[in-house]
Amino acid sequence: MALIVTHELTRRFRDVTALDGLTVSIEPGITGLVGSNGAGKSTLVKILLGLLEPSSGSANVMGHDVVRENRAIRSLVGYMPEHDCLPPEMTAAEFVSFMARCSGLPATAARERAAEVLRHVGLFEERYRPIRGYSTGMAQRVKLAQALVHDPRILVLDEPTNGLDPAGRDEMLALIQRTGREFGISVLVSSHLLGELERVCEHVVLIDAGRLVRAERLGALTGETGTLLVEVDGDVDAFCAALVVQGLVVQRDLMRALVELPNGDDAESVARVFATHDIVRDVAVATGVGLLRIERRRGHLEDLFAGANT
Incomplete structure (x- = not known):
């Protein structure tokens, strides 16, 4: 069963068409969403998350319509945004636990789950430090942890290695692989760093000017x-x-x-x-x-x- 399906998905902003009749099916696994700036990647992600409504066409995530059932979708999806979204005065433990409670976990279970995911991303020892003192790499790990804390079925990662040095990128890519392949969580990675997508992805969706160019297994494209x-x-x-x-x-x-x-x-x-x-x-x-x-x-x-x- 496909995780994400769109049919003739279109989104217009006045005179600009960000998505133009996009029809694509995304299967379980780790999928790279590829496209240049302005190709429609961010618009597609926002529609899948229920943050934007399409102008026409349809999209569903795990069988749920993005317009009528966006609450159900949000319980199934973890989102790691590209932009800075972390409260500097909170500790990682406080913030990730808070996000778990926002997803419906009781206080005690939220704290336990937060500790588990912070251990998974390599921040267990630093979890009680205020986020304002974190490096860029540590901040990216906190964003990944909050996306994982409610045990989603799908992770949507927007430029997850943004701002990281080569060692930090390698560590983040390894985390993505572990999460996707060992824990069985499907991952949609939106990125312009093509070499990194080749390292971690099993499928690739290439869009340009809001239209689908290719959607295939990576091996078929890079054989x-x-x-x-x-x-x-x-x-x-x-x-x-x-x-x-x-x-x-x-x-x-x-x-x-x-x-x-x-x-x-x-x-x-x-x-x-x-x-x-x-x-x-x-x-x-x-x-x-x-x-x-x-x-x-x-x-x-x-x-x-x-x-x-x-």
């Missing part, structure tokens, strides 16, 4: 392509020129040659692929370059992102 990546040590320009003379379609990418391979699974196409490898080897010898790496190039989210904006 092997029909391009042979050849990294060389030596005169890459001469190497590429010699490959072109041999009838190959080649593009230079820094110290690498990207060689187009024949399409098809039939015997003739496979034979032509092997012949292309032979040509690359022979041209390397003839031009005096060293072959450092030869492999099928894998797709990246950056490729899809760039394609959506061309």
Whole structure:
């Protein structure tokens, strides 16, 4: 069963159409929501949370309509916003416990649950310190903890690594993976940091100008392509020129040659692929370059992102 389903979802702000007939189905797991600034990511998230009503079309979260049943949705969803939303004078324990009580937990159960999730995000020892003294990384962990405290079925994370240094980003991504894969909570991560999404996500939804571009498993989008990546040590320009003379379609990418391979699974196409490898080897010898790496190039989210904006 799909967790989130939209059909012809449209949202207009006067003369601006933020979502334009968006139809998409999001399955359980960790899903990356990808799009440039103004693509409609924030508008989609707000509609799913019941904070905005669509102009037309429909959306539901775990079978609940976002307009008629938004209270039920909020009990099922944990939200980690991008913006700063933490009260500086409260401790993490006080704030997360307060958020648990807002979700309906009794006082004692709220305190116990707050301690559990703060331990999960690595703030158990610091839980009684005022939030004003927290680093950016610690503050992001508090926001994740409050999103988890009511034991949601779905987490919606808006730029969860925003403002973090490389070590902090790695730790946050590891937390997201643990939460999604070990605890069985589905996660929707809205981010523009494509490399990070590749590390943690199982599915990707790419939107542009409010419309769906792609929605697939990550492996289908970033699998092997029909391009042979050849990294060389030596005169890459001469190497590429010699490959072109041999009838190959080649593009230079820094110290690498990207060689187009024949399409098809039939015997003739496979034979032509092997012949292309032979040509690359022979041209390397003839031009005096060293072959450092030869492999099928894998797709990246950056490729899809760039394609959506061309």
